[in-house]
Amino acid sequence: KPESDGDVAVDCIPGLPFLTLQDLPEGVVSGRLDSPFSLLLEDVARTAPRSSAIIVNTFDAFESFSLPAIRNKVPACLFVGPLYRQTETADDHHGCLPFLNSHQPNSVIYVCFGTVVDLLLPKHELVGLAEGLESSGQPFLWSLKPERQADLPAGFVDRVKGRGLLVPWAPQPLVIRHASTAVFFFHVGYNSLLENLVDGVPMICRSAWADNHVNSRLVERVLGTGLRLRGGTCTKESVEEAIRLLLHEGEGKAMREKVGYWKSKAQDAMAPGGSSIENLKALLQILRGAGPNGSVM
Template structure:
């Protein structure tokens, strides 16, 4: 379970938020979430029994795709130069960042594995990553301050997404059909990682839950270079198809969205 539910600081803002949500959500006329029904049919069925109206109206990235598509750092052009499912795409979102020793461990693993990588990196590369890294990896690596993540994940050369495991990032990876390596930090991220591993089977966590050079190398090689990685891609492809079907004209998310509109306008 996430910290703040049965362990950790039970008086924290996060724990207090979860407590208030648990008390008030059953009273709601409708609970609408950014997900789709086929993502976990058993769980969705249980939630439908608990709430007055439980509605899956996502994935939002498919229902309302972002209009900002500028690729100012020419990431897609760089990806065009690499083979199918060979690139590790790395991004930890807008808030979480691994501590300095983990960033160095990941960078060293990428260098030693010799896998191509695209890293959306917040901060000063020269200060936080090993000296001379960019020069040593050459065209095999590209580090930029920002990417159009949906377009990057959808590129055929991307083979794995190294992520913090936030829900939006997981949904974007699913609709792109890209397996994941998760380094969770807080909130729902740890339980999301466990779901990727134990329920869906197209994502993995790290040994000990943090980046070490050997642990990162093992995860990268498993997802990009071994048969397990191809099996993950086969599994996620099925859920990707379900996601697209859900937002179609007769899809379950479309039906739930129409139900939400009816509830609001009555």
């Protein structure tokens, strides 16, 4: 059935009623059905029912919509997260933290598309992103590979000097956790999503590939912690609009409250007696009782 944005809702995937056709990764219902990602999904689907357990870096409350459907196929599906490295100190050779310290709380846009997507983002989108950041008037910290900086608009770096900082790498956990960081603008990779959900801020999603589209729909429709770019790509207008909505409109306040809600849920899962702690205990029991032919996926 058609969605309001013209896409078609998918109602045949158990536990994922919020997805549309355009959210599904290539190789699921279209594109190359023999792509590495498609073959990986096929292998997981074939192996999962034979496994003693499936261990996932997530937590029960975060997956409440999909958990019954998954456990219907694999009863011992153990959500043991969120698991990620919580660093209090990190190498900051590029001055990210002093830059953040110099700006007001909840004012800085943090942009990072990850190692792969950083290199794959089309030049016209890189230009649109730069123009949107510049016209927004907000301070920003942008982790961008040096080889892509040549694609930026002429004079951009000079015009945003003092307000914008471009670095080849940033200590992401510390940046996300910093009081000055207001928004995380990213490709919606799962690890970054989970990391930001626990310690972070509202999100602007420019999904790229694999699970990114599913994740961005999850952020906007289910979690309520961020929004997708209008049109799905970086243009001056879509970037400026997203920043305005999150920083200067009611949507941003509601999303910050949602981020706080999910942070609390994640902490509950990892607290004594929490769902993830109990699932870790169940995993230990499975490992202790597994015979030589037992498998844990």
